[in-house]
Amino acid sequence: MCDHNHNDPNHVCTCSDNPLVPQVCKVIKITAETPDVKTFRIQTLDGKKPFAPMPGQLAMISLLGVGEAMFSITAQGEDWIESSIKRTGMLTDALHEMTEGQTIAVRGPYGNHFPVDDCKGKDILFIGGGIGLAPVRSFIRYAIEHREDYGHLDVLYGSRSSADLVFKDDLFENWPKVEDLDVHLTIDRPEEGWNGSVAFVPAFLEQKAFDPAGKKVVLCGPPIMIKFCLQSLLKMGFSKENVITTLEMRMKCGIGKCGRCNIGSKYVCLDGPVFTMSELDELPDEK
Amino acid sequence: MSRVGVFVCHCGTNIAQTVDVERVAEAAKSFPGVVYSSTYKYMCSEPGQAMIKETIEKENLDRIVICSCTPRMHEVTFRKMLKGTKINPYQLEIANIREQCSWVHTDKEKATEKAINLARMSVAKVLLNEPLHTSSIPITKRALVIGGGIAGIQAALDIADAGHEVVLVEKESSIGGKMAMLDKTFPTLDCSACISTPKMVDVSQHPNITLMTSSEIESVGGYVGNFDVTIRQKAKYVNHDICTGCGLCETKCPTKVISEFNQGLAKRPAIGKMYAQAVPAKPVIDPNACRKLIDGKCGLCAKLCPLGCINFEDEDKLVTEKFGAIVVATGYQLIEWGELYPEYGGGKYKDVITGLQFERLVNASGPSEGHILRPSDNTEPKTIVIIKCVGSRDPKKGKSYCSRACCMYGAKHAHQILDKIPGAKVVTFYIDVRTPGKNYEEFYDNTRHDGAIYVRGRVSKIYEEDGKLICLGEDSLLARKVAVKADMVVLETAMVPAVGIRELAGMLGIAVDNHGWVTEAHPKLRPVETQTGGVFLCGVCQGPKDIPDTVAQAGAAASKVIGLLNKDSMETSPMISKVDESKCAGCGFCVKMCPYKAITLEDIDVRQGPKTVKKTVAKINGGLCQGCGACNVACRTGCIELLGFKNNQILEEVDSLCL
């Protein structure tokens, strides 16, 4: 009854026949990335992966008795999926007070996913701002796993302060070791003990002056950052259809039924959240 | 989810006898959010509290529920205990399973069931308790006393002696009030001036007291600890800094007007001291009497004054000062009996005088140097009638209440007459004789012993007949009519609040009852405080009383003020209301409902699309709000909420009862 695109070989779906009814899972690991961001590693009660999401796909995570909300899946392993959640509202407050071993309910995966196929053979510039790195990281990990399919990788990431950098182990240990992958970090305001760049992401991007030839850009972060980064990218000669981003919208059902997350005739939870900038221009200006 | 600890107290056998505390603790484990629950013999004891504190650390709890006795007993204790832990003292709820459960029920099964319900309700509420912090407001260590009568003087002296600055504001040109007019005071018959003048001199010489006579309160702003009071110092036309009070101007002033101090029995010049022992002993010019000020003629006093203190161009000055506390001691005045009692001559007969007029007659510094003379022909009256309860205890014509002091000063007047006029005949008409104080009854007995005749009944009519005042009355004990041919009649009239008390109460935000007496916070619990924080009261302004009670109240009010001013800052209770300005529509329904006038409507700048606009919202003064919560219900949107009793907390409590 869930008729996802089953033709994709590594698509595993164990969700029940009714996509609106979640599965009870448990949180097996909670890592505090920053004072207000935590990463939750989730596994079904019988120790399996609830589903195998494609990079950029979302999951509806609900805390029984509190509420339900849509979060991006930032990573997946053999028998778990991970999601990084920032503390912004009632549900996220309750999530941040959880301890390992507590139950949680999950359903998904939802939404389209990053265009892994038509980025094949191209260089990719990943740009993240604050918690925006979470959805991008799913594509970075995918690219690293299929390293041979992709050209040169650049990860450009900035946040308010060094303490606010998420996935520090990836940024400083794992990713620099990957061949032909450069990590560029920046923070908004100077800090002692930080010798890296100090600049807003758009300004930092312009300093780097990437060559647009044969390069795709994956850009996620707060709307204000996306706006200015896009201007810089266009100045550098990137074309809009090569710049990919994810949209944030209020979502309830996650499967394109409840009609809430529409922008024009497109549903962000179904036709998105991943859009190219050119696709976004066709949609009415109602974000 | 948050981590709640539930601690069920045995209270020896008080609770454990009719409530199965173990089962309550067991049931508590199943409530959402509860991660630990246990019982202990005496939760409020030292070891009990230690056990709780230790469990908080061990179990990493962030809120606790204690099922024990009434929160009115140990809420403070447990909050102090929490101060030593990482939990905010206000993330605590107490379920009353003793006074309202174990002590009042017999069936153990049902009592345990109820205890579990009460515990569940407390847990449901504590899950939504937010950490609250007391805020402190600075206190200006200065006090303002309004009214320079004996009440104001005594309060000012006590506060000043405690080392705090006091400003004493008096409407008249001198302090002393009504007591200065009296000759003797009951029951000791010691001379009124001998008690009050030394105190008045102390006031003028006290380093901490600033005296502002001929001044009135213009406006009062701010709140407890931080009042800004604007005082209007009326023009005196005499420069008191230079004037030595020699009195030359007073003797030479050609105009003579009725002297209010002498109750109209004598005249006074346009310039002069209110009375001989006035403090400050310096003259002022009465602008409604002085010919120079009215039509520009005369000005003799200016010419005569050796030091040139007279200045006819003087104007009112407005002074604004900061105060931490305010004492209202505005005293009283006598009722205008003229129109109320036409049957007593309505003021036509010169020899029908009031109690205060009699005091002036019998007073050595009075117009007749103490000789009791008939104002009409200055002859010594032989037969004097005293009528009590004129205007008091008379709801139809005057006031419904008893003015408390007239029985005693009526007896004093009788005593003075018999003392000063040998062979005089005093007939006192009364309804009841009330002598409610130490040695009061004995004083009354002596007066009757001296020969005062007491007739129980009201005088129905007084009329003049060949030089005599015929008082027709009735002796209700002997049930026969009485007619007394009197040379003079003294009416002991009712006390009514001083002029202007309603406007002053409005400025201070305090309440007055329908007669105009200032309403105390609580007759027994807080008799010298008012509903508004930082505003105290003493003396007759609160209700008729005699001098001993007035002085006692003045001391009490002073001690309250000293208690307040001794602290540098005042901790306000954190359980006050808070406004969510984004949802406030500025309708003002809450403003009128606040008994403490703690809510005001103010404009704030709000961005609305491109432009910023002025939006009216409600603002709460933390110092004044006492946390009653009436405003919460006035607000339909629910954007003004009392911290600790927010809408969602009470809703959760209601929901959890029937789970």
Next chain:
Amino acid sequence: MLLPKEKLSEALGALAAEANVIAPVKWEGDVFFMPYKGGDVCLEGNGKLPPKDVLFPKTEKMYSYSIAKGTMTEHNDAAATILFGVRSCDAASIERLDKVFLEQGYKDGFYSAKREGLAVIAMGCDKPMATCFCTSMGIDPMKAEVADVQMCPVEGGFTVEAVTEKGKEIVKKWDSLLDKKSKAKPAKVECSLNINVPEDFEKKLMDMFESPIWDDVTKACLGCACCTYVCPTCYCFDINQDVHGDEGTAFRCWDSCMFSDYTRMAGGHNPRPSKKERLRNRYLHKLAYYKDRHGKYLCVGCGRCIANCPAHLDITAFAEKAMEVE
């Protein structure tokens, strides 16, 4: 074949024996689709509320859970129902809802269970109401899109024509009541209210997103949800929790894009802050977005929003005004 008028309640009684029958019945002064318990049905107009409630109830329990035990049970008990007296416009709305709930990559378990158990007996419309304009939206009053049995009012009774297998079984049950010989044909019917919707009207509407007509078209709107809750094709819903201590139930209930907090996000940002954006989104969804996605207008011309709008707004008046804009 013809079912005589007087045999109608008998026919319905026969069906009511096996499955629960929903039919338009007069209740409290208006016509509503309610469980049929004998008595006569009321076939004037298309009913105050659409039959959408049968497939997409106002409030529907989805699953219950226990927080402590971490258990979860789904509530999806759909009984076989027969929907009688559905006009062509409401039948078309069922087809529109099917596209949303049963396709687009996910099949809604709750809706599909009810939909499979549903048999639709369509009733042709011989007296359209003043506010009806289904013909302008390409709907034939006498031919319903998802009908299992198509009935049309004619002189003295109703023509009966089984369209699907389910329809045949129903008609079989009525075998004894039918007059097989009658060749009566329903007369052609035209709506009094007509708007001629131009070709690819939706493209033009979508380009008019920034046009000034939106200001004065939406000015009189009160921002209530009346039009969305009487509309047969509105399918927006909200998911919420009804928590009682340890147990809780997730339920889905009707929601409306006209409410202020429909798109308000956690941080307070709302892409559609005022009624202008919301009503624009509603009109465009009915006349553009759905067609752009599924090829058919979402508005089936039943006229309920026109009849019930407190401010007497009119989607056809908007459409005509939009057509004048170049």
Next chain:
Amino acid sequence: MINEIKNACLKAFESGEVGYIIGWQATRFADKTTPLFMRSAEDVEKLVWNKYCVNSTAKYALEDKYPEKKIGIILRGCDSRAVARMISDKQLKRENLYLIGVVCDGKEDPICATCSHKTPVIYDVLIGQPTTEEISPERFAEVEKIAAMTPDERYNYWAVQYDKCIRCYACRNVCPACNCVECYADQYRTGWQGKAHNRAENQVYGLTRAYHVGDRCIECGQCERVCPMNLPIMSQTRKMLKDINDLFGPTECGLTIEEAPVLGEYDLNDREEFM
């Protein structure tokens, strides 16, 4: 009458003080009019004045609290009381409004039968002859009818009504006394009102709204007019008004612009029944 109103509107526009004027315009249906927002002289042509002008024009001014120019409103008796209501609740400023009062001749609306104020109570210019007003004896007929039932009958009567309610909130959005910035029903975090559509939630909504506006209801009848499911909403608020009448003295709301609602006041010698 229509021409006098049109002239008043034209004069208002000429004065340059008025940004737009709210009135009524015809629709394609003969028996319906819809609110008209006139910005200039030629819009005034579309203005109509007939017995189908049943929409209240007053509450639209609430959406424009900081207008550059004045907002013109054509007021029937009940609309003028609505304006007075919103000014007393400090949601509208009198100086932002230019009020054209029209003495009403009774519209195609059941409430007009018990209307006690055909003449507007507040206006800048008045059109038509003021009529003598008196409170209709039928004012509380509906309430008395319900009061005559037994408690169970009353409950069942209301239970059926609240089974019909579809929670479209039209009654709230049209009511001039419902002028909160954010309605209690939209504040889910506090949890007053659930979102589920069932009888209990509808009853909570119905009663809470009745209590919120009960002591400020101007009896304009718009809530009953707009309710798609024809609930007798006025019987709830009129029950409150009847009680206020009996307990605290004769009350009619929305007659002056400094009106103190009954629940915001107290009186020492109120009736004492809780002793």
Next chain:
Amino acid sequence: MSVKENWEPKILAFCCNWCTYTGADLAGLNRMKYPENVHVIRVPCSSRVNPQFIIRAFQKGCDGVMVCGCHPGDCHYATGNYYTRRRFMLMKRLLEHNGIDPNRFVCRWISGAEAAKFRDVVTQVSNQIKAMGPNEKFREPYYLEKEAE
């Protein structure tokens, strides 16, 4: 409607902290006895009780609700209970207008010293409601279903 024999009503009582709650404690101090079905919610003043809480209590399954406060004139916050009086005079009649049995909602003034009055009022209300049986009106479907099991 047959009342299950061991059925115990659930009654909610909002008590103002300064008077009625103190009176209730005093009743406890004097070991007065009253039925177990009244559960007290402490509020600073009876003027904090929003009439909407009454509707909420009936919706969430309570069988009776009481609101108790100081006698008018004795209010610790001066004018609190004057407003309470007006609010609940109107809400009581509105509830009765909607079919709630008048005995299910009781509002009484009980001072800090009137322990006996608190016991008597509670006992009387509890017995009345016990005789009336569970309250079906305004009840949320959750409780009606739970009732049905």
